[in-house]
Amino acid sequence: MEPDIDTRNTTAAFDSVESAVDDPSATVVELDGITREYGAETAVDDLSLSVNDGELLTLLGPSGCGKTTTLRMVAGLERPSGGSIQIEERAVADGSTFRKPEERNVGIVFQDYALFPHLNVAENIAFGLRDADSHEADERVTELLELVDLTDHREKMPSKLSGGQQQRVALARSLAPEPDVLLLDEPFSNLDVRLRVEMREEVRKILKRAGVTAISVTHDQEEALSISDRVAIMNDGTIEQVGDPAEVFENPESRFVASFLGQASFLSARVAGDDIETGMGTFRTGRLNGPVEAYNGATVDVLVRPDDLRAIPTAESTADGYVTQRQYNGPSFVYRVKLHSGDVVHCLHNHSESFEPGEPVEIDLTADHPLAWYPTE
């Protein structure tokens, strides 16, 4: 994964989407104001996004947010109602043109892989090598089988392969014609949990080795954050935020992004000069990730995740609140704490620190990074 690149300088709250986009000269895919309507329903709403050469960008969002529709519009499997799409600086969809999927040079890895059941592994991979003679196709297949580490399975039928192997064949098949961009639709959702983590690394490695530009779609935040160069968080047909995974995670630009990533809680805080007063004590405004002067005297909501807080058992008189629920995750506990102020927060503790529900606790803010905040709605 990319190192944490100077997230502290990125301004929070009201940044526009475009400003997060990198150098446009290396753009491979450019979506400009695309919209997709189904009757009265708008699935994708005026969405703009650039994908750079060689990067892996993930569209992340809850079901129904329009991410799959966006991907299918890039593929040409769906026609935008408005806006334009460019691939390698060539318009593939706008008001006047619409290039069919077979004319776009995009590769797709389908959610269920869609391996042709009547063809073996090598035939599947060679399927898109239309112009190559049989010798060239053979060589390319060999090359790709090496890339995805399936050299021994060349002659097998897809049904004889495990889920992870099928996925790698699907990857090899879509990479074979050297697409300008590779699209991955929920690529790991059909794998069991253990294999999923393994395949994430594997797929990222293969994509990087192939040097292909890729757009993937998922609703799994852990997957998106761990494999992507950049993530775009989608909600309700639009992109809420695009950026480096760590940056997006630590500085969510909107309440939606904040609440979608991690087990977020919002702590209501009153700004009083250089101090902010909360249900778990008073902090300096310096703990927040941006200038808050404009809100002096007003309340803001501070984003706190379980790993930012610690609960300390204490006497009833000094407690900030009490434990209402204990969630055991194996290596760790997450405690739900109801503050006297009415807020509810979550604290992460290792498995040896066991408190009982009802126990009065004091909450410590242990986060060593600036906290994101939002004007109270």
Next chain:
Amino acid sequence: MATGDRDRVVEQTQGATTERSASRVLSGVAVAITLLVLSPLAWLVLRAGEMDAARAIELLTSQTTIEVTANTIVLVGSVTLLSAFVGVPLAILTVQTDLPFRRFWTVTSALPLVVPSYIGAFAFVSAFGPQGHLSDLLAPLGVDQIPAIYGLPGATLVLTLFTYPYIFLTTRAALLSFDGTIVEAARSLNHTRWEAFKRVTLPQILPGIAGGGLLVALYTLGDFGTPSIMKYDVFTRMIFNEFGARRIDYAAVLSWLLLAMAVVILAIESRIEAGRDGAYVSRGARRPGEIKLGVWKLPATLFCGAVATLGLALPIAILLQWLVRGGVGYSGAGRPFELGFAWNSLTVAAAAAAVSVVVALPLAYLAARGDSRISSLPDRLSYVGYAVPGVVLGLALVFLSLKYVPFVYNTVFLLVFAYVVRFMPQAVGTTKSSLLQVDPSYVEAARSLGYPPLTAFRKVVLPLVAPGIAAGGALVFLTTMKELPATLMLRPLGFETFVTYIWRVQESGYYGQAAVPALVLVAVSGLSMLVILGREQQNGA
């Protein structure tokens, strides 16, 4: 996962305008086919328009009409009821109990379906009729009278024996798809095995029983051969006779009544279908525990054996006996069987199969992938195939062709057209079900790899649905070989097939000569059953 997105996408995937126009062409083709298939029904309507109202009412309310209607209802009712009493116990015994040799009884219980009912009727008449084998056999023992085989009892017996497997098979399917954990849940809630069966199993398999029952009812209603051989006056027999006597008005009136009854049965069927939500859906891997038969093991086995003997062993034994036994009444007079008849049967059946498969493909594609109202046409169309009995179709086509396209009358083209109308729905069904199993993303994958839509269809979809198409063709071929009434009414002069030959020797009583063609037809039916079972196995895997 964005399931919502995907579903919507599947419905809405209409890429470029070229594809839209392609789907419009497809819809146009489907509509044209539908109209053509419905044209025989159009004749009946036309006929109604031409007829004088007073005359129509007179015919409808005549004594004969009322009698024939009553006869038909009684026959359909008794065959359906009796079939349920035979089919349901057999299904339960073979699926849920510790009956000995269950696999064997499963096969013997399904097999009577392969005996075309008119051949069964023919065999039973030859055995149990006034001068039949049985009376010959029993005469020395002093038994000079055996119960009459003709009329309602004979028709009911024969039709039940050769159609109860419909109920057996649908009930069996319902029992097999039934999740055993539900029974376990009922038993954990303090129900005895019998209570659990009544309160949990029975309601779940009831739609299966009803579905099979309606197949039996439709078959009985449309069957011409059995009631004719048994000399029992029902709609089909009357229509055929009126047609022979050139009393077309009356034949048409009876045809309306027959169709009206078929529509009623189909309406009941679709209501049961609609109420079926919730049944059939559970696909638990667990079987309910076996029911121990205990002392009932012997009676249960005897029951299975009796049904197998009557429905399978006996008719086949009789046919084989015809084959080996000669003498008066068995061979001799009449025209001997010629190889040319077999050739005729094969060629018309092959032509019907080929046409059906080609015509079925666009309809099936539309039904499997379509998103418009037109896409439900093939399903409605299939009702025509089931609901219009062969006699009605034959009658309609004779007069329709004479009136509008006289040059096809008395040609094999008309015959093949009739077969296509009746049996094409089978090809649509198998083709559609195999198309439904092809993931739409295969085509999308092929297109993203650079293939235009038609090429993608040819390279990816066609190889995958080829077995379904072939099975559909085989079914049409095999059912065409057995078709009786339309063949009798529409064949060109002097054109003899297996079926017409059997009919002729049946009428003249030369049983022995029917042996070979009858056995061939039984074998042919057996093959079509294998095709269906093979498909089920494939789909189940």
